[in-house]
Amino acid sequence: MPILEAGNIVKVYGESGQEHSTTALKGLDLSINKGDFIAIMGPSGSGKSTLLNILSGMDQPTSGVVTIKDEKISELKGDDLALFRRRELGFIFQDFNLLDSLTVKENIILPMVLEGKSADEMDKRAVYLSGLFGIESILNQYPYQISGGQQQRTAVSRALVNEPGIILADEPTGNLDSSSSAAIMECFEKVVEELSTTVILVTHDVFAASYSQRVVFLQDGAIHSSIQKQGSRESFLKQIIDHQRTFGGASHVF
Amino acid sequence: MSFNQMVRKMIRHDARKYIFYLVCNSLAVMLFFIYAALFYNDDVTKAKMAETIQYALIIPGIALIVFTVFFISHAHHLFIKSRKREFGLFRTLGMTNRDVVKLLVMENGLIACLSIITGLLSGLLFSRLFFSLLTTVLNIQTISYGLNVQMFAATIMVYLLVFATAVGRTLYMILTQNLILTLKSDRVGEVVKLNSPLLGGIGAGLIIFSVAGLYLTYTGNQGDDYIFIWMILTMVGLYFSINQLSSLLIKMVKKSKRMYYKNLLSLSSLDYKFKQLTSTLMLVSVMIMVTVLYSTIVLFTYLDTARQIEERHPYDLAFLQTAEKNQLTEEQLYSIVDTEENHVQAHDTLPVFTFFQEDEYAGWISTFHLVSVQTFNQITSNSIEVKAGEYIFHPNQPAADPDGAYEFQLKFEGKAPAQSYIQDDTFVQSTLNYLGGEFILVNEEDFDALKTHLNGFDATMNFINVADWKSAFEVTRNLEAAFAAVNQRTPSVTSEADEGTSDERLFSVASKMEDAAINRQTDGLTFFVISFLSVLFLIGSFVILYLNLFSNIEKERLRFSNLHRIGVTVPEIKKAIAKELIPVFFIPTLTGITLALLYMIAMATDIGGILQNPDVLVNFAVIAGVYFILQIGFYFYSKWRMVAAVVKGF
Numbered sequence: 001m002p003i004l005e006a007g008n009i010v011k012v013y014g015e016s017g018q019e020h021s022t023t024a025l026k027g028l029d030l031s032i033n034k035g036d037f038i039a040i041m042g043p044s045g046s047g048k049s050t051l052l053n054i055l056s057g058m059d060q061p062t063s064g065v066v067t068i069k070d071e072k073i074s075e076l077k078g079d080d081l082a083l084f085r086r087r088e089l090g091f092i093f094q095d096f097n098l099l100d101s102l103t104v105k106e107n108i109i110l111p112m113v114l115e116g117k118s119a120d121e122m123d124k125r126a127v128y129l130s131g132l133f134g135i136e137s138i139l140n141q142y143p144y145q146i147s148g149g150q151q152q153r154t155a156v157s158r159a160l161v162n163e164p165g166i167i168l169a170d171e172p173t174g175n176l177d178s179s180s181s182a183a184i185m186e187c188f189e190k191v192v193e194e195l196s197t198t199v200i201l202v203t204h205d206v207f208a209a210s211y212s213q214r215v216v217f218l219q220d221g222a223i224h225s226s227i228q229k230q231g232s233r234e235s236f237l238k239q240i241i242d243h244q245r246t247f248g249g250a251s252h253v254f
Numbered sequence: 255m256s257f258n259q260m261v262r263k264m265i266r267h268d269a270r271k272y273i274f275y276l277v278c279n280s281l282a283v284m285l286f287f288i289y290a291a292l293f294y295n296d297d298v299t300k301a302k303m304a305e306t307i308q309y310a311l312i313i314p315g316i317a318l319i320v321f322t323v324f325f326i327s328h329a330h331h332l333f334i335k336s337r338k339r340e341f342g343l344f345r346t347l348g349m350t351n352r353d354v355v356k357l358l359v360m361e362n363g364l365i366a367c368l369s370i371i372t373g374l375l376s377g378l379l380f381s382r383l384f385f386s387l388l389t390t391v392l393n394i395q396t397i398s399y400g401l402n403v404q405m406f407a408a409t410i411m412v413y414l415l416v417f418a419t420a421v422g423r424t425l426y427m428i429l430t431q432n433l434i435l436t437l438k439s440d441r442v443g444e445v446v447k448l449n450s451p452l453l454g455g456i457g458a459g460l461i462i463f464s465v466a467g468l469y470l471t472y473t474g475n476q477g478d479d480y481i482f483i484w485m486i487l488t489m490v491g492l493y494f495s496i497n498q499l500s501s502l503l504i505k506m507v508k509k510s511k512r513m514y515y516k517n518l519l520s521l522s523s524l525d526y527k528f529k530q531l532t533s534t535l536m537l538v539s540v541m542i543m544v545t546v547l548y549s550t551i552v553l554f555t556y557l558d559t560a561r562q563i564e565e566r567h568p569y570d571l572a573f574l575q576t577a578e579k580n581q582l583t584e585e586q587l588y589s590i591v592d593t594e595e596n597h598v599q600a601h602d603t604l605p606v607f608t609f610f611q612e613d614e615y616a617g618w619i620s621t622f623h624l625v626s627v628q629t630f631n632q633i634t635s636n637s638i639e640v641k642a643g644e645y646i647f648h649p650n651q652p653a654a655d656p657d658g659a660y661e662f663q664l665k666f667e668g669k670a671p672a673q674s675y676i677q678d679d680t681f682v683q684s685t686l687n688y689l690g691g692e693f694i695l696v697n698e699e700d701f702d703a704l705k706t707h708l709n710g711f712d713a714t715m716n717f718i719n720v721a722d723w724k725s726a727f728e729v730t731r732n733l734e735a736a737f738a739a740v741n742q743r744t745p746s747v748t749s750e751a752d753e754g755t756s757d758e759r760l761f762s763v764a765s766k767m768e769d770a771a772i773n774r775q776t777d778g779l780t781f782f783v784i785s786f787l788s789v790l791f792l793i794g795s796f797v798i799l800y801l802n803l804f805s806n807i808e809k810e811r812l813r814f815s816n817l818h819r820i821g822v823t824v825p826e827i828k829k830a831i832a833k834e835l836i837p838v839f840f841i842p843t844l845t846g847i848t849l850a851l852l853y854m855i856a857m858a859t860d861i862g863g864i865l866q867n868p869d870v871l872v873n874f875a876v877i878a879g880v881y882f883i884l885q886i887g888f889y890f891y892s893k894w895r896m897v898a899a900v901v902k903g904f
């Protein structure tokens with residue numbers, strides 16, 4: 001039974017039909033089950049971020065419906081939407097989206113603070129997550145004092161803090177070295193296996209994508225193809241690289 | 255595309271930033287010009303020579319100059335912070351220092367010119383408006399609007415000096431700072447750099463020290479001369495304490511984790527806001543303080559003078575009459591005083607013997623009225639007793655010095671009586687309208703006997719009440735004119751060689767209406783100046799706070815929209831905005847009001863201490879209350895605007 005369903009999603013930036021308008025998504029369908037781990041790949045500008053924003057309700061589709069846990073989120077408005085996001089979804093943004101005025105620890109626990117959790121609970125969770133990502137030594141520093149990779153790990157910790165049902169990540173490993181990106185991907189693997197959390201991530205990184213169970217390829221605002229993991233991660237990695245090669249050839253030749 | 259074209263395009267893109275910068279600068283020029291229009295006003299300048307008004311101008315003057323310095327540097331800082339990144343970028347792309355300097359100087363030069371023009375124009379307009387509004391509202395004729403070169407020169411000079419300093423500092427910093435820092439300046443600027451409770455403590459200490467200093471020195475004659483030193487100390491102290499206040503608060507709240515987490519959002523941004531807005535908050539506190547302090551002084555002086563006028567004039571009008579002077583028949587008198595709309599309610603008379611005596615120490619001639627205590631008691635409903643051979647000295651004025659000995663020795667030149675007279679007592683207070691001299695109360699028998707030994711003349715004091723004194727100003731004028739006509743025809747009772755006494759003084763009409771009018775016109779100028787500055791500061795403090803809050807609105811929008819993205823609801827955002835705005839609005843208000851109260855207490859030593867004048871406190875409470883209510887209104891307005899600006903679009 002799908003936890004997330006997107007039907008015929010169209011997104012046009014600007015007034016449709018006008019000179020400056022861009023059609024970023026062209027009637028896209030997607031269905032994701034509980035406990036799925038999906039990677040979305042595709043060339044730059046193919047609409048990956050746009051799709052993720054619409055799936056998470058941060059942006060409205062021009063037409064089409066997104067349903068998460070039987071809730072039509074494309075019809076939810078304002079505060080209901082905000083509350084839904086905060087309780088059911090966790091986000092990791094391409095640009096971290098940390099608050100400069102809060103320390104790393106405070107950034108991590110912010111969603112719990114909003115939910116009015118107890119201080120003990122928050123402290124425990126912050127300690128656990130920071131240990132998991134090796135940022136326990138910088139908990140009291142501010143975002144501008146730490147490296148890009150550390151900021152990203154902070155953002156990942158924040159996304160996981162409320163134990164959401166779905167995690168949406170836009171290039172979570174974009175700024176990380178291979179060992180920290182492996183740590184994050186293993187963590188995703190773990191929440192998928194142990195908590196049956198659903199993870200949807202957008203990435204350019206084939207190594208990161210190989211942790212997922214299914215890779216969906218986007219091109220020009222539509223799903224071009226998708227491949228399912230069979231066997232080990234290593235063989236899946238090879239499979240993705242191969243697929244991307246043919247796929248890349250089919251798109252643009254410079 | 256040439257570099258210049260690129261710069262122009264960037265300016266167009268950042269138009270808001272430039273406009274904000276321009277508005278701040280123009281505002282500083284405008285406020286300063288309005289002050290200069292008052293300070294260099296010809297009528298005020300004349301009064302300044304007489305020093306009656308000096309004190310009313312000095313504190314606001316300092317506050318305004320400090321204000322200009324801070325405000326312009328602050329606006330410049332805000333502006334440059336955003337530009338610095340671009341400059342850093344230009345330099346990594348190979349722009350030379352010379353180019354950077356050229357660009358910066360050109361840009362700021364243009365801003366300065368425009369600011370001077372718009373600032374002076376709006377200053378002209380508003381000072382004109384202010385003057386006519388206040389002269390009408392306060393009904394003051396002693397001051398008229400006028401322009402002179404000094405006003406313009408002073409404004410332009412002060413502005414350019416402050417502005418050039420700020421620009422110079424920036425140039426120096428950009429040229430010496432390393433590139434990475436310049437590139438990051440946007441964010442590094444927000445670092446909460448200095449957290450030192452010690453500094454905050456020193457600040458608080460300075461404030462206490464300055465208030466204590468004012469309290470101790472204000473009793474002396476030189477009080478006014480030192481006040482500006484204390485004022486500057488207070489401002490410096492205020493700066494440090496405000497700067498550290500938020501850290502202290504956060505430290506305290508942090509003791510309870512629950513409390514801290516609950517208010518995480520607003521607290522962290524509050525700390526940042528307080529550090530960012532330190533100078534603004536200090537300025538606003540000082541402006542509120544000055545406004546409240548001076549408004550209270552004005553209100554108190556006005557009410558106190560009105561009270562004194564009432565107190566010193568038990569009768570609406572009074573005059574001294576002799577066989578020759580001020581001599582009008584009953585009909586003549588009534589034809590003037592008793593009008594259709596304003597009938598005479600009471601007309602009492604008191605026979606006295608007016609005599610002159612030389613003051614032993616000062617050497618001048620003083621006037622006294624010998625009066626029988628029995629008739630005096632009758633008219634004043636007193637029950638004073640004086641034994642034969644004794645007399646009571648009654649100055650008929652409130653005590654200037656409560657412990658002063660009011661000795662009076664009757665002197666008889668050549669015609670001393672056989673019997674000696676001794677002073678029994680003094681009776682220091684104001685009982686009747688003051689008519690040119692003090693009273694000597696004696697027994698009825700001694701009254702007639704003493705007359706023959708003293709150098710004077712018989713006279714009658716006339717005391718008249720009308721139905722409504724406030725509308726009897728014309729009556730007093732007419733009466734004076736009629737008396738003057740009569741007196742002209744008779745020889746003077748005083749000699750011109752005698753210093754300290756004159757016919758004019760002795761036979762003038764002592765009336766409530768006259769005094770009230772004099773009060774309005776002579777004290778009117780001070781009244782005008784202070785009211786002028788209060789309104790100027792009130793508006794000034796509002797505008798600064800508002801501009802500062804809204805200069806950052808784009809950033810706030812971004813911050814809150816980021817929060818919204820991770821699931822913060824609009825009501826939660828509204829609550830966070832309120833929690834952040836309340837301290838920004840009310841801490842300066844409370845600080846300003848508290849400081850005003852402390853200054854008031856210190857300055858009240860001049861009038862015998864605050865406890866002797868509880869009215870001051872009442873007036874203060876009224877003014878502070880009004881200010882507080884205005885601030886509440888302003889807070890709600892700003893909150894509403896801010897929520898609208900932040901929440902729009904999500």
Ligand SMILES: Nc1ncnc2c1ncn2[C@@H]1O[C@H](COP(=O)(O)OP(=O)(O)OP(=O)(O)O)[C@@H](O)[C@H]1O
Pocket residue numbers: 013014022023024042043044045046047048049050051
């Ligand atoms: N706010 C916007 N306004 C107008 N057009 C936009 C906007 N955001 C994205 N686009 C356009 O929509 C298309 C899809 O953009 P999107 O950001 O989804 O790409 P992407 O696949 O995430 O690319 P990348 O891998 O570079 O992040 C692009 O052509 C882009 O120019």
Ligand SMILES: [Mg+2]
Pocket residue numbers: 048049050094170
């Ligand atoms: Mg993207």
